[in-house]
Amino acid sequence: xxxxxxxxxxxxxxxxxxxxxxxxxxxxxxxxxxxxxxxxxxxxxxxxxxxxxxxxxxxxxxxxxxxxxxxxxxxxxxxxxxxxxxxxxxxxxxxxxxxxxxxxxxxxxxxxxxxxxxxxxxxxxxxxxxxxxxxxxxxxxxxxxxxxxxxxxxxxxxxxxxxxxxxxxxxxxxxxxxxxxxxxxxxxxxxxxxxxxxxxxxxxxxxxxxxxxxxxxxxxxxxxxxxxxxxxxxxxxxxxxxxxxxxxxxxxxxxxxxxxxxxxxxxxxxxxxxxxxxxxxxxxxxxxxxxxxxxxxxxxxxxxxxxxxxxxxxxxxxxxxxxxxxxxxxxxxxxxxxxxxxxxxxxxxxxxxxxxxxxxxxxxxxxxxxxxxxxxxxxxxxxxxxxxxxxxxxxxxxxxxxxxxxxxxxxxxxxxxxxxxxxxxxxxxxxxxxxxxxxxxxxxxxxxxxxxxxxxxxxxxxxxxxxxxxxxxx
Numbered sequence: 001x002x003x004x005x006x007x008x009x010x011x012x013x014x015x016x017x018x019x020x021x022x023x024x025x026x027x028x029x030x031x032x033x034x035x036x037x038x039x040x041x042x043x044x045x046x047x048x049x050x051x052x053x054x055x056x057x058x059x060x061x062x063x064x065x066x067x068x069x070x071x072x073x074x075x076x077x078x079x080x081x082x083x084x085x086x087x088x089x090x091x092x093x094x095x096x097x098x099x100x101x102x103x104x105x106x107x108x109x110x111x112x113x114x115x116x117x118x119x120x121x122x123x124x125x126x127x128x129x130x131x132x133x134x135x136x137x138x139x140x141x142x143x144x145x146x147x148x149x150x151x152x153x154x155x156x157x158x159x160x161x162x163x164x165x166x167x168x169x170x171x172x173x174x175x176x177x178x179x180x181x182x183x184x185x186x187x188x189x190x191x192x193x194x195x196x197x198x199x200x201x202x203x204x205x206x207x208x209x210x211x212x213x214x215x216x217x218x219x220x221x222x223x224x225x226x227x228x229x230x231x232x233x234x235x236x237x238x239x240x241x242x243x244x245x246x247x248x249x250x251x252x253x254x255x256x257x258x259x260x261x262x263x264x265x266x267x268x269x270x271x272x273x274x275x276x277x278x279x280x281x282x283x284x285x286x287x288x289x290x291x292x293x294x295x296x297x298x299x300x301x302x303x304x305x306x307x308x309x310x311x312x313x314x315x316x317x318x319x320x321x322x323x324x325x326x327x328x329x330x331x332x333x334x335x336x337x338x339x340x341x342x343x344x345x346x347x348x349x350x351x352x353x354x355x356x357x358x359x360x361x362x363x364x365x366x367x368x369x370x371x372x373x374x375x376x377x378x379x380x381x382x383x384x385x386x387x388x389x390x391x392x393x394x395x396x397x398x399x400x401x402x403x404x405x406x407x408x409x410x411x412x413x414x415x416x417x418x419x420x421x422x423x424x425x426x427x428x429x430x431x432x433x434x435x436x437x438x439x440x441x442x443x444x445x446x447x448x449x450x451x452x453x454x455x456x457x458x459x460x461x462x463x464x465x466x467x468x469x470x471x472x473x474x
Contacts, residue, residue, distance in 0.1 A: 012075055019077030023127030027079070028193025032322045033129065035345060040196075049129065049196070051080025059086050060096065060115040070122035080129050080196065086116065087173065088137040089153075104143035106169070108176060114183075120194075121184035129196035132189060134174050135160060136202040144169060148219030157208035158271075159220040160201070161308045162227065170201075171315050178319055190320050197346055198321060200312045203330040205340055206305040209273040228268050231300045232261040242266075246292040254290030269297050276333020298335050305339035313343040 012018075024030075030043035040047050054069070061069065073081065086097040087105075097116060099109040123130060140152035147165050160166045178190040178198070185192055210221070236242040239260045246254035259266045267288065269277050279294035309327045316325055324345035331337040341347060 012071055014075075018075045020074040020126070022077045023074055023079050025074075025125060025127035026194065027124045027127050027129045028195075030193075032193045033196040033324060035324055042193075047079075049080035051078050051082065051128075053082045053084045054119070055084035056088060056096065059083060059119060060112045061119060062115070063118055066115070066119040066122045069119070070126045070128065073123070073128060074126035079127060080131070081123055082131040082133065082199075083116070083120070084133050084202070085136040086133065087135065089139050098138070100139065100141065102143075104141050105138055106144060106172065108180075113180065117182045117184055120182060120189075124185060124192070124194040129194055131197040131199060132177070132195055133199045133202050134177065135170050135200065135204065138173070140166065140169065147223075148217075150217045150219045152217070156217065157204045158206060158210060159217055159224075160204065161206045162224060162304050163220060167308065167311065170312070174200075174312075174315065175319060178316070178321070190322075193322075195323050197324050197326055198316060199326045199328070200309075200316075201328045204328050205331060205336055206301045206308070207271060207276050207332040207336040209332075210271045225268060226264050227304075228297065228300055229261040229264040229266050231303075232266055232296065235296070236261070238262070246290065248285045252285040254285060254287065254292045256287055269294060272332075276336050278333070302335045302339045305336070306342055309340060309343040 028042075030045065032042070033047065034041050040049065052073070058069075088096050089098075089100055097108055097112050098105050099107045099112075120130060139154065140146060142149075144152075145165065146152060147163060160170060179188050181188050182192070185194075189195060232242055236245060239255075239262060242261060243253065243255045248254075255266070269288065271277055277294070277298075279289070279291050285291065312327065313325055325343075326346045327340045327344045331340050
């Protein structure tokens with residue numbers, strides 16, 4: 001007969017299982033996190049991070065639960081938490097930060113702000129640093145003053161990078177969020193040294209797969225079509241000049257008969273899921289498969305994303321941001337990495353870097369058999385590649401050895417994966433379903449993580465490689 005594993009959320013471990021001695025509280029006591037020689041520092045002391053996500057409804061937990069969350073994480077040796085997806089609409093787990101009931105996404109709920117403020121305060125007091133995410137799953141609504149009537153109620157990717165109105169709305173939200181005064185700390189978020197990183201957008205970018213958007217957003221796609229044609233016309237001046245450049249020496253033409261940038265009819269390349277679109281340089285030069293079309297379209301997208309990244313970074317700095325900034329995570333390829341990281345301080349990308357810049361996304365539902373994938377990844381390092389980014393979600397059920405595997409993998413490389421990303425929701429496994437073997441492994445791993453290597457990759461020597469990525473692909 002099966003019996004549930006009962007775990008009292010208000011019962012704290014002590015003695016040998018209490019790793020809170022690894023933390024110095026409150027977080028930020030020595031000043032803002034900074035990057036020096038590719039490593040994180042607070043004051044003159046190097047700091048290593050080991051942390052988790054707290055997303056969705058858990059951000060608006062009750063005061064009692066906020067205190068328990070902070071206490072239990074501290075006892076696990078955790079010193080970093082990513083406050084994630086606070087801009088989402090209501091999920092089953094509870095209400096979130098934006099009050100969508102007013103018909104727009106520009107009003108913040110004061111009650112939920114208070115809950116988030118208190119959670120932040122509790123984590124800070126226990127020596128836990130925080131990452132703030134600005135754009136994750138926000139749903140734009142008609143009363144936001146949008147340019148087009150497309151249904152924006154479902155979260156989406158890519159269009160927020162190039163549409164002017166959406167960019168302005170993101171800057172407005174960033175201003176309201178970061179300049180908000182937390183009554184429990186007495187500081188605005190932007191002035192609080194407990195904030196270790198600010199991330200502009202989550203898993204997003206101009207190269208993102210358009211097919212992920214079920215509604216299609218046709219008006220925004222047409223805007224991108226028009227902008228690409230305008231770019232070609234500005235670069236080449238006429239259809240005749242474009243046709244000449246896009247024609248191979250043997251007379252093979254890339255530009256199709258019905259395409260004319262003056263009429264806005266030159267087609268864009270389709271975006272791919274999980275990777276930047278690519279081109280076989282030895283393939284037929286004709287039409288959509290042409291390397292010439294690929295090169296110009298990639299350059300066009302790269303320019304848009306560079307402009308967006310710089311504008312958002314400049315805006316955050318103008319507000320008074322003092323901590324490192326990350327533009328986004330989960331890049332889709334070389335040009336995407338270059339245009340996202342050009343104005344970033346911290347690389348927050350799930351990826352492997354080696355002979356080529358290889359981007360991977362690994363979201364594991366840790367069920368029996370799945371840990372095999374981590375073994376296969378370890379073999380990649382044995383072949384001379386370096387793992388500098390790994391995201392893991394939903395670690396239940398999981399064997400107790402999982403956390404030890406993370407450290408053993410880190411021993412193959414200079415950088416430990418960015419953070420152990422597990423979702424702490426109503427299913428929050430610290431509070432409800434964690435097995436003692438998992439807790440032991442996690443606490444031991446936290447000690448090893450603090451003692452051995454950094455858990456978030458600063459924008460350091462990897463940049464020299466990334467900045468060599470041209471718009472011609474890889």
